[in-house]
Amino acid sequence: MPEQARTSRGFGRVLVAVYAIFALSATARSGVQLATGFSDAPLAYLLSGLAAVVYVVATIALARGAERTAVAAIGVEAAGVLGVGLLSVMQGALFADATVWSDFGRGYGYVPLVLPAVGLWWLRRVTHRSAT
Amino acid sequence: MTHEVAYTLAIAALLPAAGAAWLAVRGHQVTDALFYAVSVIEVALLVQLVGGCIALARTDRDVDGVTFVSYLVTVVLVPPAAFLWGVAEKSRWGTGVLVVGMLTVSVLCVRILDIWTSGHA
Numbered sequence: 001m002p003e004q005a006r007t008s009r010g011f012g013r014v015l016v017a018v019y020a021i022f023a024l025s026a027t028a029r030s031g032v033q034l035a036t037g038f039s040d041a042p043l044a045y046l047l048s049g050l051a052a053v054v055y056v057v058a059t060i061a062l063a064r065g066a067e068r069t070a071v072a073a074i075g076v077e078a079a080g081v082l083g084v085g086l087l088s089v090m091q092g093a094l095f096a097d098a099t100v101w102s103d104f105g106r107g108y109g110y111v112p113l114v115l116p117a118v119g120l121w122w123l124r125r126v127t128h129r130s131a132t
Numbered sequence: 133m134t135h136e137v138a139y140t141l142a143i144a145a146l147l148p149a150a151g152a153a154w155l156a157v158r159g160h161q162v163t164d165a166l167f168y169a170v171s172v173i174e175v176a177l178l179v180q181l182v183g184g185c186i187a188l189a190r191t192d193r194d195v196d197g198v199t200f201v202s203y204l205v206t207v208v209l210v211p212p213a214a215f216l217w218g219v220a221e222k223s224r225w226g227t228g229v230l231v232v233g234m235l236t237v238s239v240l241c242v243r244i245l246d247i248w249t250s251g252h253a
Contacts, residue, residue: 013221
């Protein structure tokens with residue numbers, strides 16, 4: 001790329017790094033889960049797969065400056081962590097195994113809960129700054 | 133023995149993380165000293181990769197070998213990736229990328245120990 005996208009400059013540089021780590025770990029986790037025992041916990045493993053796709057899309061979109069795609073991916077991420085977090089706390093029996101988003105991301109130091117809020121804040125800031 | 137290696141690496145990786153955090157707060161770009169500190173960690177991680185593979189071949193415990201080696205390889209890739217991504221940003225945030233990278237290395241080293249001791253991911 002000749003020049004950096006505005007979403008991956010400045011603080012965005014750190015944000016993309018954090019998203020990349022989650023993309024990598026969610027992909028690895030769901031790859032292993034889907035390959036070794038899909039029938040053990042189909043709902044949890046499908047959600048792990050969805051989480052992996054969302055993190056990969058968000059990482060690439062932020063890195064390349066695809067702002068609308070980034071907003072959509074991070075929106076799905078926010079809905080996912082809140083929805084799955086709530087369901088896993090209220091109806092734990094639905095999930096035979098943990099996902100990245102279970103218990104609001106407790107297994108990952110609650111970073112999955114904070115990350116979409118930070119991501120949306122950053123995208124809003126980037127787009128607003130250019131408008132003025 | 134393995135515990136000492138894993139914890140030493142996990143704590144050692146926190147040193148450049150703390151140094152990078154200090155530089156980032158003060159608004160500095162990535163410095164030469166930080167580059168050398170990260171390089172030292174990288175060499176230690178390469179030694180861990182080789183040592184871990186030898187230990188895996190010799191052990192009679194029930195370790196999930198594929199997961200163990202994939203973590204050993206992943207952790208080696210993190211510092212160069214963080215450095216390349218971070219150095220392109222000529223501001224404190226480039227240094228911030230190294231903070232994230234080194235914290236990740238630290239967490240991964242503890243996870244590697246978990247995999248070694250429990251036998252599962």
